[in-house]
Amino acid sequence: MQLSELQIDYIKELFNVGLGEAIVELNDMINEEILMSVPNFDLFEKNAIFDKLQIESSRNITAVVLPIQGGMECNGILLFPAQHSLNLVRKVLKETSGADTLTALEVESLTEISSIILDAIITSISDMMHVSISTGMPTAYSGTFQALVDKYYVGDTVMSVGMHFEIKDSQVRGDILFVQDILVIEDFLEKTNQMLSELGL
Amino acid sequence: MTQGNAPPEYMTEAINRTDLGMIVINCHREIVFANDWVKEHSAVEGAIENKLITSVFPDLPPRLNRAMDKALNLRRAAILSNKLNPAPFPFYRDKQSIEERTLISQVVKIKPINVEKQYCLIEIIDISESVNRETALHQLATEANLKAEQIEAQEKRIRGIFESVKDAIIIVDAGGNIQMFNHTANELLSSASDTLNNINLHQFLKEKNQPLSEANGGVNQMAAMLPLWAKYADSIELEITPYGKESSFSAELSVSTVELSEQRHFVVVLRDITERKQYEQQLETMAKFDELTSLPNRTLLMDRIQSAIGRAKRFDNNVAIIFLDLDRFKIINDTLGHDTGDKLLQLVANRLLEGIRELDTVARLGGDEFVILLENLEHKEHAARVAEKVVSIFELAFDIDGHQLFVTGSLGIATYPENGETAYDLIKCADTAMYAVKDSSRNNYMFFSEKMNENARKRLELEAELRLAVKNEQFSIVLQPQLSPDKQVLHGAEVLVRWFHPSKGYISPVDFIPIAEDSGFIEQIFDSVLDQACQFLAQYKHALPQHFRMGVNISPRQFSSEAFTKRFMAVLNRYQLETRFFELELTEGMLMKRTDETIALLRSLVEKGFVISIDDFGTGYSSLAYLTRFPLHTLKIDRSFIIDLPNDEEAALVCKSIIGLAKNLGLMLIAEGVETKQQNEFLAAEHCDVIQGYYFAKPMPVQNFVEWLDALNADSN
Numbered sequence: 035m036q037l038s039e040l041q042i043d044y045i046k047e048l049f050n051v052g053l054g055e056a057i058v059e060l061n062d063m064i065n066e067e068i069l070m071s072v073p074n075f076d077l078f079e080k081n082a083i084f085d086k087l088q089i090e091s092s093r094n095i096t097a098v099v100l101p102i103q104g105g106m107e108c109n110g111i112l113l114f115p116a117q118h119s120l121n122l123v124r125k126v127l128k129e130t131s132g133a134d135t136l137t138a139l140e141v142e143s144l145t146e147i148s149s150i151i152l153d154a155i156i157t158s159i160s161d162m163m164h165v166s167i168s169t170g171m172p173t174a175y176s177g178t179f180q181a182l183v184d185k186y187y188v189g190d191t192v193m194s195v196g197m198h199f200e201i202k203d204s205q206v207r208g209d210i211l212f213v214q215d216i217l218v219i220e221d222f223l224e225k226t227n228q229m230l231s232e233l234g235l
Numbered sequence: 236m237t238q239g240n241a242p243p244e245y246m247t248e249a250i251n252r253t254d255l256g257m258i259v260i261n262c263h264r265e266i267v268f269a270n271d272w273v274k275e276h277s278a279v280e281g282a283i284e285n286k287l288i289t290s291v292f293p294d295l296p297p298r299l300n301r302a303m304d305k306a307l308n309l310r311r312a313a314i315l316s317n318k319l320n321p322a323p324f325p326f327y328r329d330k331q332s333i334e335e336r337t338l339i340s341q342v343v344k345i346k347p348i349n350v351e352k353q354y355c356l357i358e359i360i361d362i363s364e365s366v367n368r369e370t371a372l373h374q375l376a377t378e379a380n381l382k383a384e385q386i387e388a389q390e391k392r393i394r395g396i397f398e399s400v401k402d403a404i405i406i407v408d409a410g411g412n413i414q415m416f417n418h419t420a421n422e423l424l425s426s427a428s429d430t431l432n433n434i435n436l437h438q439f440l441k442e443k444n445q446p447l448s449e450a451n452g453g454v455n456q457m458a459a460m461l462p463l464w465a466k467y468a469d470s471i472e473l474e475i476t477p478y479g480k481e482s483s484f485s486a487e488l489s490v491s492t493v494e495l496s497e498q499r500h501f502v503v504v505l506r507d508i509t510e511r512k513q514y515e516q517q518l519e520t521m522a523k524f525d526e527l528t529s530l531p532n533r534t535l536l537m538d539r540i541q542s543a544i545g546r547a548k549r550f551d552n553n554v555a556i557i558f559l560d561l562d563r564f565k566i567i568n569d570t571l572g573h574d575t576g577d578k579l580l581q582l583v584a585n586r587l588l589e590g591i592r593e594l595d596t597v598a599r600l601g602g603d604e605f606v607i608l609l610e611n612l613e614h615k616e617h618a619a620r621v622a623e624k625v626v627s628i629f630e631l632a633f634d635i636d637g638h639q640l641f642v643t644g645s646l647g648i649a650t651y652p653e654n655g656e657t658a659y660d661l662i663k664c665a666d667t668a669m670y671a672v673k674d675s676s677r678n679n680y681m682f683f684s685e686k687m688n689e690n691a692r693k694r695l696e697l698e699a700e701l702r703l704a705v706k707n708e709q710f711s712i713v714l715q716p717q718l719s720p721d722k723q724v725l726h727g728a729e730v731l732v733r734w735f736h737p738s739k740g741y742i743s744p745v746d747f748i749p750i751a752e753d754s755g756f757i758e759q760i761f762d763s764v765l766d767q768a769c770q771f772l773a774q775y776k777h778a779l780p781q782h783f784r785m786g787v788n789i790s791p792r793q794f795s796s797e798a799f800t801k802r803f804m805a806v807l808n809r810y811q812l813e814t815r816f817f818e819l820e821l822t823e824g825m826l827m828k829r830t831d832e833t834i835a836l837l838r839s840l841v842e843k844g845f846v847i848s849i850d851d852f853g854t855g856y857s858s859l860a861y862l863t864r865f866p867l868h869t870l871k872i873d874r875s876f877i878i879d880l881p882n883d884e885e886a887a888l889v890c891k892s893i894i895g896l897a898k899n900l901g902l903m904l905i906a907e908g909v910e911t912k913q914q915n916e917f918l919a920a921e922h923c924d925v926i927q928g929y930y931f932a933k934p935m936p937v938q939n940f941v942e943w944l945d946a947l948n949a950d951s952n
Contacts, residue, residue: 063298063319104310127318139362139369142316142342153311160309168310168347 040235041226042075049073049195052158056151064126066201073210074196080213083183083192087209089115091180096120096136098148099186100172102156105165106222108214109186110156112148113179118206119144125201141174148172148208155195155210163225189214193222256326256359260288262307262352273359276326278333292324299323302345306355310347317342317362324359340366403505406495411436411457414500423486423507424477436503439475440488461501464490475505484509525599527577528584536598536606540658543610544651550611554651555618557607558665559587559625562643562677564603570827571638576603578635579642586628591621606662615650615682622646622680629678643678645669654683667691698750700736705759710734712767713934716943717786717905717927720919725947726905727784727818729927730768731934732760748790757790765803769810771937776816778944784846786818791825800840814844818869822850826865834864841866848905853893862900870897874908877928881917894921 050072060068078086089095096119100110114122123129123140126147136144149172160167175182195210250257251271259268266288274283283291289300298320302313315323322338332338340363348354397404403420407413413431416424424439425431437457464471469489476483487506492499523535531539543554561583568576580603587597587605596608607625609618625646632639647668649655654664668683671690681687704710714728734742751757768785776783793799807814819840826833826849837847848869853876872893879886890906897904906918909928918926935943 059298059301137369137372138365139316139318142314143318146314146316146319149314153305153313156311157309166310168349169312171312171344171346172314 037077037223040230041223044226044230044235045075046072048158048162049075049155052154053151053197055157056154059150059154060126060147064128066126066128068126069200071198071200074194076194076196077219078192078194080183080187080190080192083187083211084179086192086194089179091178091183093179094177095179095182096141096144097175097182098145098152098172099175100149100152100156101170102167102212103170104167105160105163106156106167106212106214106218108189108212108218110152110169111182111186111211111213112152112208113182113211114206114208116176118208121204122147122199122201122206122208125204125206136176141176145172145174151197151208152210159222162229163222187213189216189218191216191219193219254361256324256357256361258288258357258359259348260303260307260355260357262354264288264303264307266291267354273326276328276339276361278325278327294325296320296323299343299345303355303357306345306347307353310349310353312347313345315341315343315345317366326359326361328363339363401506403507405431405436405503405505406493407436407461407501407503409458409461409499409501411461411501414495420505423505424475439477440473461490462492464488465492465501472508485512525601528581528599530584530588530605531596531598533598533600536596536600536608537658537662539596539598540608540661543608544656544658544661546610547651553612553615554661555609555612555615555621556649556651556661556665557609557618557622557625557680558647558649558662558669559605559607559644560646560669560673561603562645562673564642566824566827567640567642571640575635575638575640579633579640582633582635583628583642583644587625590624590628595621606665612650615653618648618650619680619682622648626678626680645672645677646680647672647683648680649683664688694750697742697747698754701747701751701754701756704734704736705756705763708763709736710760710763711936712764712771713936714771714785714940715927715934716932716940716947717925718931720915720923720926722931722947723951725780725783725944726925727782727786728940729786729820729934730764730788732764733936752790752792755792758793761787761790761793762802762806765806767937769806769812771940772812772816773810775941775944776812778941778948783816784818785816786820786848788820788850789825791822794821794825794836800836800843804843815846818846818848820848820850820871823852823854826861834866837866848903853889859896867900867902869903869905871905871907871927872923874928877906877908877914877918878910880914887917890918891921894918894923898922 053070053073057068057070076086084091094116095113096116097111097113100112102108102110120134120136123136123144127140127143129140149169152172153169156167156169175186191214193212193214197208197210199206199208253270253272255270256272256276257268257270258266258273261267264287266283266286269283277283279291288303289295299315302311302315305311305313317340320341320343322341323343324341326339326341327333327337328339339359339361342360342362344358344360346356346358348356398418400417401419403423404417405413405420405424406415412433412435414433416431421431435457440457471488471490473486473488474483475486485508487508489504491502491504493502494500523532524530525532540554540556547554561579564576564579567579580599583605584597584599587607591597591607591609594610596610598606598608600606607621609621612618625644629641629643632641634640647665647670649661649664649668651661655661664683664687667687667690668681671687672679672681674690675681711733713731713733715731716728717726718724719726732744732748734744734747736742748757751760765787768787772779772785789799804814841847846868847866848871849867850871851873852870853873870893872890876886876889876893880890881887894904903924905925905927906914906923907927909915909918909926909930911930914928915926915930932943
């Protein structure tokens, strides 16, 4: 599936606006400036996921999974390489020392932060698609990338939004992934084209 | 909730008994249900149902408000984690907590409920215990981290010290296998890093150049040696061969025991002492060898003589000591400088070494004194042959910076067992024999004899008597007149000293003046002489010719003293005498020494009115060029040139030349030691100015001189 540059730019801008709101919310909560880069957007087949994200299937990762219902049935997943999730949480919580894995309470915070970000993206999508999208309780996942894919990726097409956070001189990378039926994606792109033509582009 | 839909009682009971707080709000944000947990843990008075949640709990955080909005409007679930939102609701454990305002730590979950209408369930989970547990764990972890950091820092510090120590430190196990080592150890024993690990120490060590090799049971030996070294030896000196190298270096090793992981280990501290050894060797050389000539010095010589005596005793043969002193070396040092003197000594040392057997020793005692030790001699005469050879090495000139220098040596020989049994005795005897040569002919050698000791004893005796003589004023003066060759004009008289010893009678100045010079009595003797001369002048100056002058001999020792002029003037003042009465007689040697200072001193004396003459002219080493630089008045030609006059042609020629020289330089000439009419006639013919000697008069005591003077005056009248 080929996307035009214009489509990609539009979607990126859309997500960027949505993420902007998430950042405002996070900044309010933690009283620390978080910078976020303009997200990357990509679409690819599920079996290309390891190559596309350049994460080995056996690599341990931390992820937050958000069940999505309504207009778009899928799992929204925000995943971090293990050390990055640790960096993100410790930076946000201003904790300097501790164990080299996340504690239960820290996992909860990671879940909250991730769900705020995921929620912002979903809001952008639902706004554009004029559909109502509801979410269930976010849960944290920790294990190999392969096991995550096996457990939560029910569709065959991956919509990926790559992000970089920057908190207090520290770079944190995260990837938002939605895995769903190609039909849903096509619907999403259809809506994108409509919006573009309404804007006269 | 309407009555019709009321849930069964057990369900209400279950919801009320759960440990969760549960609040349900409607789309107007009114509380439609709150379970007992909420009521029990809130400090709100009265019923809360049907009230706006924001009025029951007015201080809810914005995050919670937004989440509730999203749940009601967008049907989004949310979680408020404890770390980011520690206590969104004002819930307390008990009454005491309310007073203390200690809130329950919470996790809040917001869940949309979509039945006929939109509701929102708020779950409040008390996680105070988890928070406490995690806080405690975190504190433990922090403390552990801190401790780990401290340990790491400490270890880094210790490692730093370990690595920066300039000694090699090696830790080996009980068998001598290397377990740990510092940088210095690695550098010292191996070039590449890590190659020392697990190598057995014995591979590096050699004792007396023998490796503690495998064949010698190196490993076993190592295991046996280490505890012994640790227990009994402060330090061990060994040769070390670095890993994979052929050459070795000297090292000092100290070993101590240490228990590591409940096993016995050894700490081996190793220091490269190559430099120290070299330094020690250098010190030893310095202590035993003369720096200038590289010959053995006195210390080493004494050792060698003593060992030679030991061997001679066992094998029943002879040892000879030749003591060599260069003749007039002092003059060379004084006139040509110490550099030249030093070079001459080096050349002499070389010639001596060429002239002796390898078995024998040439040593320098210091100054211009050398000693040759001859060992294993069959006959004493062999020493004489060596001495002759030594005398002959001086026949050729020494070339120093283009100058051809001739020098001779005086040698004294002493032999074992005849002259002594110790090194000290032999050296003393050889020295005495050498002095005997100096006193007689110089440039020769002599064997020591007891008679020489007798002479040395006499000399000491004389010195003691001289001390008494000064104290008891046993010195008197005699005067020898100085006249024109025709006896018509009396120029003056030389003042000479006599020592009248109470038991030995008159003692010749030839015998006691050198001793007086050496011992320092010469100044007191001179004072006495000057005093008597002044007395004579004060008493008889009316009877003397107007230009009458008294010649007084000045010793080199006095002349260098700054107080000389002051002391002299003080005596003259006491007798109210003028300086013009005095002619100061100096020798050539005195003028050649420290020329600039001497010229200054002479000028100041001449300015005061003294007259300066050179005594014994022709016997010293004067450079004629110097004569013009000194403010001289008179030359006194030495008696040795007069004695062979007038028949000896050479003597006549020398005398004529000296007289000519004096005339040309405008100096007055006095001939000493004139004894015959013929000598006087010869000198008169050569226009010599003044004659002194037996021919006219012997030196006379003052009273006799006065009588002689009267007779002379009567004659001329």
